[in-house]
Amino acid sequence: MSSKITLSVFKADVGGFVGHGSVHPDMLLKAQETLEEEGKDILIDFHVTHVGDDINLVLTHRQGVDSKDIHTLAWNTFQNCTEVAIELKMYGAGQDLLSDAFSGNIKGMGPGIAEMEFEERPSEPVVIFMADKTEPGAWNLPLYKIFADPFNTIGLVIDPKMHSGFSFEVLDLIEDKTVTFSCPEELYDMLVFLGAPNRFVVKNVFTKTGEITAASSTQKMNQLAGRYVGKDDPVLIVRCQNGLPAVGEVLEPFANPHLVTGWMRGSHFGPLIPVSQKDALPTRFDGPPRVIALGFQLANGRLIGPQDLFADMAFDRARHKALEIADYIRQLGPFEPHRLPLDEMEYTTMPKVMEKLKDRFK
Ligand code: F6R
Ligand code: MG
Numbered sequence: 046m047s048s049k050i051t052l053s054v055f056k057a058d059v060g061g062f063v064g065h066g067s068v069h070p071d072m073l074l075k076a077q078e079t080l081e082e083e084g085k086d087i088l089i090d091f092h093v094t095h096v097g098d099d100i101n102l103v104l105t106h107r108q109g110v111d112s113k114d115i116h117t118l119a120w121n122t123f124q125n126c127t128e129v130a131i132e133l134k135m136y137g138a139g140q141d142l143l144s145d146a147f148s149g150n151i152k153g154m155g156p157g158i159a160e161m162e163f164e165e166r167p168s169e170p171v172v173i174f175m176a177d178k179t180e181p182g183a184w185n186l187p188l189y190k191i192f193a194d195p196f197n198t199i200g201l202v203i204d205p206k207m208h209s210g211f212s213f214e215v216l217d218l219i220e221d222k223t224v225t226f227s228c229p230e231e232l233y234d235m236l237v238f239l240g241a242p243n244r245f246v247v248k249n250v251f252t253k254t255g256e257i258t259a260a261s262s263t264q265k266m267n268q269l270a271g272r273y274v275g276k277d278d279p280v281l282i283v284r285c286q287n288g289l290p291a292v293g294e295v296l297e298p299f300a301n302p303h304l305v306t307g308w309m310r311g312s313h314f315g316p317l318i319p320v321s322q323k324d325a326l327p328t329r330f331d332g333p334p335r336v337i338a339l340g341f342q343l344a345n346g347r348l349i350g351p352q353d354l355f356a357d358m359a360f361d362r363a364r365h366k367a368l369e370i371a372d373y374i375r376q377l378g379p380f381e382p383h384r385l386p387l388d389e390m391e392y393t394t395m396p397k398v399m400e401k402l403k404d405r406f407k
């Protein structure tokens with residue numbers, strides 16, 4: 046067992062209430078009970094929440110990353126929630142638990158996970174972002190701004206502890222290979238990749254001394270029957286302050302909503318709306334995509350919080366802007382660039398329609 050703290054955030058959609066909009070309170074209660082009972086010997090603390098139809102489990106412990114015990118606990122929790130979902134006939138009950146044969150690590154089994162292990166500092170502020178109706182690439186633009194853009198993060202310019210920059214570990218979702226860029230020196234090389242968030246996603250960010258500061262729930266694409274399924278609805282952990290970006294610098298990119306993929310049928314571009322926990326209920330055209338930010342202070346692994354950081358009225362204008370973008374882009378209906386390009390849609394009728402019409406193409 047390590048003296049370090051591990052912060053693990055798991056997420057899964059194991060049944061929607063109603064449709065794909067939210068999670069039934071009984072399921073959240075079941076998650077709470079399971080973690081209390083089965084986690085009492087291995088967890089330091091936990092927090093259960095949801096954004097849209099995804100249950101999010103925030104766990105602290107000393108078992109390190111990829112711990113079999115912790116992953117099994119998360120898996121069992123989602124399974125117990127699935128049982129409740131089945132009883133209440135929730136929509137898509139158990140949909141993210143892809144296999145019955147759980148092997149001890151949740152990666153590739155359906156649920157998403159972001160985790161990091163570190164020596165807790167004298168004061169350890171963390172922000173946990175959780176999104177619904179979008180994909181892991183949604184974090185590329187904000188992570189670039191937080192850790193590499195001086196127009197967002199003034200600390201890069203005027204804080205001597207941050208002036209040397211950060212390193213970004215980027216995953217190629219197709220090839221399942223990672224590459225690390227040292228910034229600001231390699232910014233322009235890195236942006237060639239980060240600008241294509243459908244394929245290349247930021248997995249981790251490190252200080253120049255190798256300390257982890259951000260981790261996303263980025264995994265290899267779910268290839269099922271040769272086809273990409275699931276938009277993953279990602280989570281992201283960011284450690285803040287005292288040589289790392291300030292909480293306000295970490296939240297600032299979301300003041301100007303960017304377009305992400307997901308939304309209805311995982312097949313559309315839409316604005317990512319920063320919302321408070323109470324507004325994490327995506328219903329319009331099954332969206333638009335949204336993100337919440339919960340802030341915690343760690344105290345020997347205890348999760349002191351959360352603070353609902355996007356409840357700040359200073360994000361109201363971002364919300365209004367996002368709604369205007371949503372009105373505009375919805376007018377395009379089934380046309381790109383609202384609808385995704387053919388090869389990126391989660392749903393498609395194209396092969397069937399093509400087959401039916403094949404003799405009519407001259
Ligand atoms: C998006 C999402 C929903 C569903 C849509 C159709 O990520 O989950 O938009 O894709 O409600 O769902 P089905 O095919 O289950 O009726
Ligand atoms: Mg769902």
Ligand code: MG
Nearest residue numbers: 098099177278
């Ligand atoms: Mg979801």
